[in-house]
Amino acid sequence: MNLIELEKKLHTQIPLTKYMQLKPEVIDEEVLITTAPLEPNINDKGTGFAGSLSTLVTISAWCACFLESYKLGHDKAMIAVIKSDTSYRAPVTKDLKCKTFLPTKEQIETLKRKLESKGSASLKIKAQIVEDDKICVDFEGVYVIKI
16 A cells, blocks of 8 residues: 555545645655644644644554554454553644654564464554654554454
8 A cells, every 4th residue: 555545545534634634745664754734733822733633643653553454464454542642742833744653573573473363463653743853742552453
């Protein structure tokens, strides 16, 4: 699945992401970068709305889980966040940019083994909203994946 297809999936199946104008921008072996413009995600103070910031990190980490499941041939897997911790460290004053850290090879091997043997597994995913090299939002979520 490429990033255009992922964006279409998000906007079709999670309508809030379309309103937020969330866009998967870049993916490599270590990170997924997602973005959203500030304007539709702004609060009364002229900074990023906490609900939008939370949604961006949560959905971006979900995308990391979905993409790994997809690569393993489980494109219909049920994926849900079951626990998360979000720290708001600084206001976001520009367009939103989220850096999501993709699972390591070891995590992927464990995921594959557990999905094959138990039909479910979990992944811990970290994401950050960064502005001018400063971490504004720090997120860690545990996602369950069931096939």
